[in-house]
Amino acid sequence: MPITKPAIAEPEAPLPGENPVSAGIGHNQPPPEEQVKIDFREGMIEKHPQFEQRIADLRAGADRAVVDTAEKAALAGDLVKQIRAMEGAVNDTHKTVKQPYLDAGRVADAEKNRLLADLTEAKNIITAKQTEFLRVEEAKREAARRAEEARARAEAEAAAEAERQRAAAEGQGDVEAMEAVEVVAAPVVIPKAPEPIRSADTGVIVSGRKEWQSQVNDYTLAVIEVLDDEGVRQAVEKAVARRVKAGVRQIAGVHIWQATKAVTR
Numbered sequence: 001m002p003i004t005k006p007a008i009a010e011p012e013a014p015l016p017g018e019n020p021v022s023a024g025i026g027h028n029q030p031p032p033e034e035q036v037k038i039d040f041r042e043g044m045i046e047k048h049p050q051f052e053q054r055i056a057d058l059r060a061g062a063d064r065a066v067v068d069t070a071e072k073a074a075l076a077g078d079l080v081k082q083i084r085a086m087e088g089a090v091n092d093t094h095k096t097v098k099q100p101y102l103d104a105g106r107v108a109d110a111e112k113n114r115l116l117a118d119l120t121e122a123k124n125i126i127t128a129k130q131t132e133f134l135r136v137e138e139a140k141r142e143a144a145r146r147a148e149e150a151r152a153r154a155e156a157e158a159a160a161e162a163e164r165q166r167a168a169a170e171g172q173g174d175v176e177a178m179e180a181v182e183v184v185a186a187p188v189v190i191p192k193a194p195e196p197i198r199s200a201d202t203g204v205i206v207s208g209r210k211e212w213q214s215q216v217n218d219y220t221l222a223v224i225e226v227l228d229d230e231g232v233r234q235a236v237e238k239a240v241a242r243r244v245k246a247g248v249r250q251i252a253g254v255h256i257w258q259a260t261k262a263v264t265r
Contacts, residue, residue: 040094043097
């Protein structure tokens with residue numbers, strides 16, 4: 001009896017619009033931003049099954065609260081305590097849900113920084129070498145320019161002296177002296193721009209660029225000069241607030257006072 005092999009079934013053709021490539025593990029997972037919302041909601045449900053309604057009730061209670069007696073102020077304190085409890089639940093859930101993404105983000109940042117560290121250092125090394133070369137070349141051009149200007153001044157002075165001698169001879173009617181004076185043309189200095197540096201392999205152009213730089217030598221004076229900058233004002237206000245909170249009670253140019261604020265413990 002002949003041995004027969006079972007026929008291998010041909011794979012079915014994909015339906016219109018169906019991806020013929022087999023999906024990998026996790027292909028049906030929602031996008032990360034949607035998964036975060038799902039995880040957050042599930043985490044809150046574990047703590048408070050009706051958390052959204054509870055938050056709405058607390059907000060409505062705050063709107064309805066009337067504090068016009070000591071007893072009502074105490075009752076309002078109870079409401080604040082309940083609000084804080086719900087805040088704690090939200091913050092705890094936030095920390096739990098966010099932590100894996102935070103850890104993954106740190107790993108991604110570390111990997112990026114690891115790869116970029118050598119690249120950034122390499123780029124900075126090359127830039128420093130290019131800058132040094134361009135500055136040396138600029139110094140050479142400046143020295144050549146000054147030498148050319150000195151030569152031009154000397155030739156101009158010689159031309160002026162020759163003209164003076166001719167004028168003097170002409171005034172005396174001394175034709176021979178006039179003809180003996182050498183004619184010196186006034187020099188013309190045409191500055192030349194440096195040729196661009198171009199890579200023969202890729203065509204990359206390297207050039208120098210002038211940029212303004214600064215260094216603070218007196219912070220007291222510098223701060224006064226830039227006080228109209230919003231960033232400086234904010235930094236000053238934060239620094240003052242930190243000192244006042246730390247116990248400083250007198251700062252020149254600052255009004256410091258005590259104000260009553262409700263605290264529920």
